[in-house]
Amino acid sequence: MIDGVSIEDLALTRGDRALFSGFDLKLGRGEAVALVGANGAGKTSLLRCVAGLLRPAAGKVRFLDGQIELEAADVRAHGLHLLGHHDGLKSARKAWDELVFQVRWTGGTLAAAESARERLKLGPLCDLEIRKLSAGQRRRVALARLVASPRPLWLLDEPFAPLDAERRAVFGALMSEHLAGGGMILAAVHDPLPIKTRQVEVGA
Amino acid sequence: MNGLSALIRRELALAWGGGGGPLLGLTFFATITTLLPLAIGAEPSRLAAIATGAAWVALALSTLLSLERLFERDYEDGALDLLAIGPAPLEAVCFVKCLAQWIATGLPLAIAAPIGALALNAPSELAPMIFVTALIGGLGFSFTGGIGAALSLGSRRGGVLVAVIVLPLFVFPIIFGAGAIEAYASHLMGWKSGLAFLGAYSLTFTAIGPFFMAAACRNAIS
Numbered sequence: 001m002i003d004g005v006s007i008e009d010l011a012l013t014r015g016d017r018a019l020f021s022g023f024d025l026k027l028g029r030g031e032a033v034a035l036v037g038a039n040g041a042g043k044t045s046l047l048r049c050v051a052g053l054l055r056p057a058a059g060k061v062r063f064l065d066g067q068i069e070l071e072a073a074d075v076r077a078h079g080l081h082l083l084g085h086h087d088g089l090k091s092a093r094k095a096w097d098e099l100v101f102q103v104r105w106t107g108g109t110l111a112a113a114e115s116a117r118e119r120l121k122l123g124p125l126c127d128l129e130i131r132k133l134s135a136g137q138r139r140r141v142a143l144a145r146l147v148a149s150p151r152p153l154w155l156l157d158e159p160f161a162p163l164d165a166e167r168r169a170v171f172g173a174l175m176s177e178h179l180a181g182g183g184m185i186l187a188a189v190h191d192p193l194p195i196k197t198r199q200v201e202v203g204a
Numbered sequence: 205m206n207g208l209s210a211l212i213r214r215e216l217a218l219a220w221g222g223g224g225g226p227l228l229g230l231t232f233f234a235t236i237t238t239l240l241p242l243a244i245g246a247e248p249s250r251l252a253a254i255a256t257g258a259a260w261v262a263l264a265l266s267t268l269l270s271l272e273r274l275f276e277r278d279y280e281d282g283a284l285d286l287l288a289i290g291p292a293p294l295e296a297v298c299f300v301k302c303l304a305q306w307i308a309t310g311l312p313l314a315i316a317a318p319i320g321a322l323a324l325n326a327p328s329e330l331a332p333m334i335f336v337t338a339l340i341g342g343l344g345f346s347f348t349g350g351i352g353a354a355l356s357l358g359s360r361r362g363g364v365l366v367a368v369i370v371l372p373l374f375v376f377p378i379i380f381g382a383g384a385i386e387a388y389a390s391h392l393m394g395w396k397s398g399l400a401f402l403g404a405y406s407l408t409f410t411a412i413g414p415f416f417m418a419a420a421c422r423n424a425i426s
Contacts, residue, residue, distance in 0.1 A: 051289055054426050076289050086282020092221065097214075104210035105290050 002063050002070055002079045002152050003029045005050065005184065010059035012045050019045055020203040021058065032175065032185040034197040041203030043188035044084065047155045050186065051082040063153075078107060080153040087142035089130045095141050096126035102142075108149030116148035120170070135162035147174060154178065156187040168194055207291040212300050218277075219270075219308030226312040229266040233313060236262040237320040248325045255326035256334060256385045259317050263338055264345060264374045270309045271349035271370070272363040274301060275421060279357050284425055298417035299410075302350040310342030333388050333395075337381040337402060344406030347413035348373045354420035376405050 004027065011021035019042030027033055035043045048054045050061050052072065063075040070079075089098045099122070103113040117123060122144060125137055133141065139162045146154055154175075160168050172194030175185060179195065187193060188202075219225060240258050241251055278284040287297045317338035318331035326334070352370035359365055384398025 048285075048426075051285075053285060053288060077291050080289070082285060082289060084282060084285065086280075086285070088278075088281055088283035088286040090218065090277070090281065090283065093214075093217070097217070101210050101214045102286065105207045105286065107207065107291060 002065055002075050002184075003182065004064035004066075005153065005186070006062045006064060007050070008060050008062065010046075010049070010061065011057040012042055012049055012054065013057045014042075014045060018057070023059070023202070025200055027184050027186060029182045029184065030179045032179055032187065032193070032195055032197040034193055034199050035186065035188045035202050036190070036199055037202035043202050044157050046202055047082065047084070047157055047186065047188055051080060051155055052076040053082075075153075079151055080155060081106065081146050081149075081151050082155045082157075083142055083146065083159060084157040087138060089138060089142060091129065091131035093130060094126065095122070095128055095130055095133065098130060099126070099141055099144055099148075102145040103148040106145055106149040106151065108145070112148040113144070116144040119147060119174075120144050136164060136167065139163060140167060143171060146178075152183050154183065154185045154187070156185065158188060158190065160189070160191065160193070208296060208300060211287075211292075211297065212304055215301055215304035216308055219304050226270075226309045229270050229309045230312055230316055232269050233262050233266040233316050233320060236265065237323060240324065252325040252327070255321045255324035256330060256389070257382045258324060259321040259326070259334060260338075260341075260378055260382045260385075262320060263313055263317050263341070264371070264378060266313055267309065267342060267345040267349060268367055268370060268374075270305065271346070271353050272366050274305060274350055274353040275357055275417075275424075276353070279421075279424060284421060288421065288425060294418040294421060295414040298350060298354070298414040298421065302346045302410075302413065302417075305350070306343050306346040310339070310346055314338040314342050327389065330385060330389055333385055337384055337399065340399070340402050340406050341377040341381045344377045344402070344409050345374065347406070347409040351409075351413050351416045351420070354417040354424070357420065357424035377402055380405060 007023060007025040010023040012019040025033065035046060037043050045054055049056055063070045063072055088102065100110065100113050117126060120140055120143065122141060125133060125141060130138065143159065163171065175195050179185065237259065244250060275284065278287060288294050314335055318334040321334050322328060322331060349370050352366040355369055356365040380398050380402035384395045384402060387395035387398055
């Protein structure tokens, strides 16, 4: 399975505006990279490009297994999580139903969803409709799928922004675990993450 | 497939529950068929002449009503991103969404269509034929409508845009469907070919529609 991401000479544009060009980044097993940069520098776009939702103007994103280059579409379908500002949770549905859907859609099992619920202490939220949750509670429900369906590459966009200090610590521990198991994290952040990261500036 | 079965269950739940579900379309259908006699006059012979055609137009409009939000909700809350990089190709996702749409609103409307037509004084022996054509036509409506819904993603006033894109495409199933019923009513042999054309139209759009929708969705989220 995927144990490296190589971004080479990447250039992104939004409309007519060039965000950045000549961007290089290598990410290996157990590594976390924090993408920093001003608002609008292109951090979110970079994550979406790695996920395959945006086509780069130039350059390549390659997924590696040792020296072998993997089929990008395959990796994107089975090997990565993208968690952005919009969590994809349907406001009219119960938190548990949505959590189970997201977990099963990303390849996890019902049992895994249940254990993620215990782990993240989501029990009391599960019977509520998504629209009744606060921003932080919503984020916790969305983060649960990272735990419940194991995928090696996490692409996170401001994952901690709405979370309180205690929840940040809990999720920090989960991230360390993910890295210790050979996972990779690429996160766009403004505040430092509670784990050891390498900082890379976007759009400098 | 695990993922797709989870998706179809979620889509059905959303189509049944969210935003009024089939009830909205059915109420709209009932309202149009009630307004017609008030506008045209309640004379039975006059109503009987237009009953099946009117039911078909009402059917097309009612389907349109629920199509608007088919992709819009997923686009707004980011679920479309999740669906686009999931285990199944986006084409399959679009297919499942339209299929769920057809089951949740097309099926109830197909049951309502003969009732509406009978209320407008259509001959009762036409009821099964109206049901069958509405069911097949509804499949075509869902998959053509899905194209319009995907194309209008991200535009303001998407609902009006969907109508402008989709209604011209509804011309063919209305001609074939209403034509088949008309021929059947006057005991002409042509009704079979009308039904065949309607089926061909629906199946064609069921087959090619998801590719258009997926392309339009990819364009919208990039």
